[in-house]
Amino acid sequence: MRLRLTPREDSFYDMFADSANNLVTGARLLVELISDGADRPAIAEKMRACEHACDESTHAIMRRLNETFITPFDREDIYRLASTLDDVMDEMEEAADLVVLYKIDEFPKEIVHMVEVLERAAELTAEAMPRLRSMKELNEYWIEINRLENQGDQVYRKLLAHLFNNGDHDTLMVMKMKQVIDRLEEAADAFESVANTVETIAVKES
Amino acid sequence: MRLRLTPREDSFYDMFADSANNLVTGARLLVELISDGADRPAIAEKMRACEHACDESTHAIMRRLNETFITPFDREDIYRLASTLDDVMDEMEEAADLVVLYKIDEFPKEIVHMVEVLERAAELTAEAMPRLRSMKELNEYWIEINRLENQGDQVYRKLLAHLFNNGDHDTLMVMKMKQVIDRLEEAADAFESVANTVETIAVKES
Amino acid sequence: MRLRLTPREDSFYDMFADSANNLVTGARLLVELISDGADRPAIAEKMRACEHACDESTHAIMRRLNETFITPFDREDIYRLASTLDDVMDEMEEAADLVVLYKIDEFPKEIVHMVEVLERAAELTAEAMPRLRSMKELNEYWIEINRLENQGDQVYRKLLAHLFNNGDHDTLMVMKMKQVIDRLEEAADAFESVANTVETIAVKES
Numbered sequence: 084m085r086l087r088l089t090p091r092e093d094s095f096y097d098m099f100a101d102s103a104n105n106l107v108t109g110a111r112l113l114v115e116l117i118s119d120g121a122d123r124p125a126i127a128e129k130m131r132a133c134e135h136a137c138d139e140s141t142h143a144i145m146r147r148l149n150e151t152f153i154t155p156f157d158r159e160d161i162y163r164l165a166s167t168l169d170d171v172m173d174e175m176e177e178a179a180d181l182v183v184l185y186k187i188d189e190f191p192k193e194i195v196h197m198v199e200v201l202e203r204a205a206e207l208t209a210e211a212m213p214r215l216r217s218m219k220e221l222n223e224y225w226i227e228i229n230r231l232e233n234q235g236d237q238v239y240r241k242l243l244a245h246l247f248n249n250g251d252h253d254t255l256m257v258m259k260m261k262q263v264i265d266r267l268e269e270a271a272d273a274f275e276s277v278a279n280t281v282e283t284i285a286v287k288e289s
Numbered sequence: 290m291r292l293r294l295t296p297r298e299d300s301f302y303d304m305f306a307d308s309a310n311n312l313v314t315g316a317r318l319l320v321e322l323i324s325d326g327a328d329r330p331a332i333a334e335k336m337r338a339c340e341h342a343c344d345e346s347t348h349a350i351m352r353r354l355n356e357t358f359i360t361p362f363d364r365e366d367i368y369r370l371a372s373t374l375d376d377v378m379d380e381m382e383e384a385a386d387l388v389v390l391y392k393i394d395e396f397p398k399e400i401v402h403m404v405e406v407l408e409r410a411a412e413l414t415a416e417a418m419p420r421l422r423s424m425k426e427l428n429e430y431w432i433e434i435n436r437l438e439n440q441g442d443q444v445y446r447k448l449l450a451h452l453f454n455n456g457d458h459d460t461l462m463v464m465k466m467k468q469v470i471d472r473l474e475e476a477a478d479a480f481e482s483v484a485n486t487v488e489t490i491a492v493k494e495s
Numbered sequence: 496m497r498l499r500l501t502p503r504e505d506s507f508y509d510m511f512a513d514s515a516n517n518l519v520t521g522a523r524l525l526v527e528l529i530s531d532g533a534d535r536p537a538i539a540e541k542m543r544a545c546e547h548a549c550d551e552s553t554h555a556i557m558r559r560l561n562e563t564f565i566t567p568f569d570r571e572d573i574y575r576l577a578s579t580l581d582d583v584m585d586e587m588e589e590a591a592d593l594v595v596l597y598k599i600d601e602f603p604k605e606i607v608h609m610v611e612v613l614e615r616a617a618e619l620t621a622e623a624m625p626r627l628r629s630m631k632e633l634n635e636y637w638i639e640i641n642r643l644e645n646q647g648d649q650v651y652r653k654l655l656a657h658l659f660n661n662g663d664h665d666t667l668m669v670m671k672m673k674q675v676i677d678r679l680e681e682a683a684d685a686f687e688s689v690a691n692t693v694e695t696i697a698v699k700e701s
Binding site: 248254258279282283286287 | 364368
């Protein structure tokens with residue numbers, strides 16, 4: 084193992100940006116996935132590739148952490164930021180896989196708003212990662228993600244009420260759809276965890 | 290931003306007490322919510338107000354953390370304590386909201402015992418917060434919360450067995466009720482996380 | 496309280512090994528539980544005893560942490576390792592209890608593979624705990640647990656697809672089985688959290 088002796092290892096910023104860019108790709112695949120007439124198995128396959136790419140960047144971060152002597156912020160926070168970014172991807176990938184496994188081919192229409200929340204959260208996260216370098220304008224990012232998570236929560240509850248109260252689907256299909264929607268909600272929560280980790284880092288550095 | 294230069298910022302104790310007092314209010318609203326003939330939409334509205342108040346104290350703690358130089362215990366633990374208190378409130382609020390969204394108006398009778406566990410846990414937590422100042426008698430609190438969580442777990446399992454085995458409700462209603470009961474169980478778990486965080490703090494200070 | 500003044504308190508290694516050995520016992524009870532013609536209430540009773548034993552070792556670790564001045568690695572990591580080992584046991588115990596509560600007496604056959612994953616993960620974890628002393632060969636353990644968790648995830652999804660698509664069971668039974676399978680999946684996730692905690696410790700020590 085080669086110890087890097089530069090005073091601060093800067094490549095972490097790029098690696099976090101890579102992870103977050105994978106999340107943008109993943110969220111856009113979700114948008115495609117819920118579109119009418121989509122080739123869902125093909126999209127889920129792309130999502131799986133995207134999840135592998137995200138895994139790769141997570142492992143690259145962990146390996147770099149292992150061989151780096153002086154890190155730009157606490158090792159524990161680097162570890163947590165890499166893990167929470169990875170959690171978002173895992174939830175999105177599982178949502179897509181369940182859609183295909185369960186052969187779901189129509190969705191309650193409010194699901195569009197839920198996926199839009201994820202897409203916006205992914206974009207904001209990808210834009211925020213490079214700003215870890217200067218620690219500037221992270222507060223705006225954090226506030227906006229929290230706002231989005233609240234909005235996602237409202238959409239989630241409306242989706243559930245619609246799904247359970249309207250009787251549009253048989254009970255097994257309700258259960259299948261709920262599992263997909265829960266993964267999307269957990270992806271939104273995971274974006275909030277990413278933002279909370281960024282906030283912890285910013286508080287320590289301030 | 291004004292840095293406070295008092296050797297130790299004491300206001301955290303009061304802010305944690307505020308958060309915990311909100312949980313007492315919330316737990317009592319749950320007691321009302323499951324009573325026969327309750328005006329459930331009105332109670333859920335009060336719960337929402339209570340959740341906003343709790344959010345306010347969480348944010349006040351985070352802001353204070355940001356501007357305080359010397360904290361009474363580890364920054365990370367202050368952060369975690371504020372977050373876990375907030376988690377309890379979120380679960381209780383979601384339970385109340387789901388009851389209204391799903392128009393649930395009768396409950397398996399064992400749910401009373403589940404809500405009693407939450408009420409007692411909230412009271413114990415509110416009583417314990419001011420004792421963080423002296424770090425005294427926190428062990429009793431921690432033991433009692435763990436005992437309550439175990440009791441809540443027993444009640445939870447009995448509730449599930451009753452709900453799924455007795456055939457009192459149609460399948461969709463079983464699913465709706467399970468979601469509410471799960472939130473109550475998660476609120477009990479979150480009280481345990483609060484107690485575990487307090488224990489971590491006490492171990493470090495001992 | 497007696498402070499131990501040996502330069503490093505070594506008994507933690509044995510206590511972690513005790514906890515992990517309980518997980519091996521628990522996983523083997525799950526293998527029995529899903530066998531045809533098993534006396535399930537008796538097995539769930541043994542599982543409960545196993546869970547109590549695991550609780551005891553968790554508490555012993557926490558007490559020792561409390562009275563030890565110099566720990567072999569960070570207090571926080573000792574705390575987390577003890578907690579995550581305990582989480583695995585809790586999930587396995589809840590799975591067994593739900594099987595009995597819901598009187599489930601046949602299982603989708605792929606469940607065997609899921610329980611095999613847990614048994615293998617428990618064995619690997621029990622073998623790894625003593626190696627915390629030398630910090631050697633932990634990497635192999637960590638990689639293998641991650642591989643197992645991925646495999647468990649594949650099995651989990653196949654199980655869900657089978658359960659929801661094949662129409663072998665009525666809807667309430669599908670819901671009951673899903674709850675058991677979810678606990679097994681969470682046990683596999685908790686094994687991964689144990690491995691991630693071990694990795695964090697190894698990274699800090701390297």
